[in-house]
Amino acid sequence: MAQINKSSEYFNTKLYSGTGSAQSITGVGFQPDWTWIKNRDGTDWHILTDSVRGATKELYSNATNAEATNVNQLTSFDSDGFSIGGASETGRSSNNFASWNWLGANGTASNTDGSITSTVSANTTSGFSIVSYTGTGSSMSVGHGLSQKPDIVIFKNRDAVVNWGVYTDLIDGSYDFLYLNQTNAKADSGSYSASANTFSFSASSTVANTSGEKVIAYCFHNVKGFSKMGTYTGNGNADGTFIYTGFKPAWVMIKRTDSAGEGWNIYDNKRNTFNLVTQVLTANLSNAEATAPAGADVIDMLSQGFKCRGTHGAINGSGNTYIYMAFAENPLVGTNNIPATAR
Numbered sequence: 001m002a003q004i005n006k007s008s009e010y011f012n013t014k015l016y017s018g019t020g021s022a023q024s025i026t027g028v029g030f031q032p033d034w035t036w037i038k039n040r041d042g043t044d045w046h047i048l049t050d051s052v053r054g055a056t057k058e059l060y061s062n063a064t065n066a067e068a069t070n071v072n073q074l075t076s077f078d079s080d081g082f083s084i085g086g087a088s089e090t091g092r093s094s095n096n097f098a099s100w101n102w103l104g105a106n107g108t109a110s111n112t113d114g115s116i117t118s119t120v121s122a123n124t125t126s127g128f129s130i131v132s133y134t135g136t137g138s139s140m141s142v143g144h145g146l147s148q149k150p151d152i153v154i155f156k157n158r159d160a161v162v163n164w165g166v167y168t169d170l171i172d173g174s175y176d177f178l179y180l181n182q183t184n185a186k187a188d189s190g191s192y193s194a195s196a197n198t199f200s201f202s203a204s205s206t207v208a209n210t211s212g213e214k215v216i217a218y219c220f221h222n223v224k225g226f227s228k229m230g231t232y233t234g235n236g237n238a239d240g241t242f243i244y245t246g247f248k249p250a251w252v253m254i255k256r257t258d259s260a261g262e263g264w265n266i267y268d269n270k271r272n273t274f275n276l277v278t279q280v281l282t283a284n285l286s287n288a289e290a291t292a293p294a295g296a297d298v299i300d301m302l303s304q305g306f307k308c309r310g311t312h313g314a315i316n317g318s319g320n321t322y323i324y325m326a327f328a329e330n331p332l333v334g335t336n337n338i339p340a341t342a343r
Helices: none
Strands: 011-017 023-026 034-039 047-050 074-078 081-084 096-102 109-111 118-123 128-134 140-143 152-157 165-168 176-179 192-194 198-201 214-220 227-233 242-244 247-256 265-268 279-282 299-302 305-308 321-331
Touching: 011 247, 034 074, 081 096, 096 265, 118 140, 128 140, 247 299, 247 305
Parallel strands: none
Antiparallel strands: 011 096, 023 081, 034 047, 034 096, 074 081, 109 118, 118 128, 128 214, 140 198, 152 165, 152 214, 165 176, 192 198, 227 321, 242 305, 247 265, 247 321, 265 279, 299 305
16 A cells, blocks of 8 residues: 555645635645535535535435535536535535545546445545445445455435445444434444455345445545544543544544434534634534534644543543544654644
């Protein structure tokens, strides 16, 4: 696997302000293959668009809705960012927006590693792929295009009003699932599994394997110095749990797994440029950005990981268990990296 010297060439947060009209958003640093946009100032839905399904095809992390086409949302993926049409969810006048951008392959390939053929945009360097396929309603496997088993796969049935599925074996070693659009606790998955080449379902699944229905999957595995997905246990203390990632994080998403009621909190290094990191957006809610008070859902982003500074059950309840995804601002490996410093 190639070495990542500059994390922002594979993942980057880009903030911008809406004008109510079409505009091109530049400064991402690459042509993204997956862009996730949220209005920070309003209760507009999260807009998720990828290059495999195509610009104008949108999904919503906070809702069960099937895929919709909107020519006034994200209209193209460009060499240094993306263009929008000025619709409220991505371009409302005088509102501020966060966009989170991942690089795939800037192209697609047909993958026949599984029992059915998939269409894949895979970046084996950064451990990220986008996979499109059609469910069979029975036992099947799907090629994901990566060079090792994905640690987390996020699924959405594009044709049906059903939950988003987040499947992983990081929590307790067996395969579990959560819903990205809900606050449910983790539950055991009896049908999902994954390998270095494929992920599989042994039976029908409304989330990811209904006969004749199209599915999109976002696959991730850990890459030293760039991405880290894992679990931790909270201590209920303002001098909270430290989670070692091996890099200075640029983006972190956290979800409690042992009990229902807590959502998917998202933090990044552009909305807060210094510690404490208090600006929170939530993947399963359309809420505007919240500023968490000290002692609540706040973290520090440090040179080798992040530290919970709040005692709230969403990120650091005593004895509670959590899953997280993190992507690097600066890697601690490579030949072209900027030294990781404290904030």
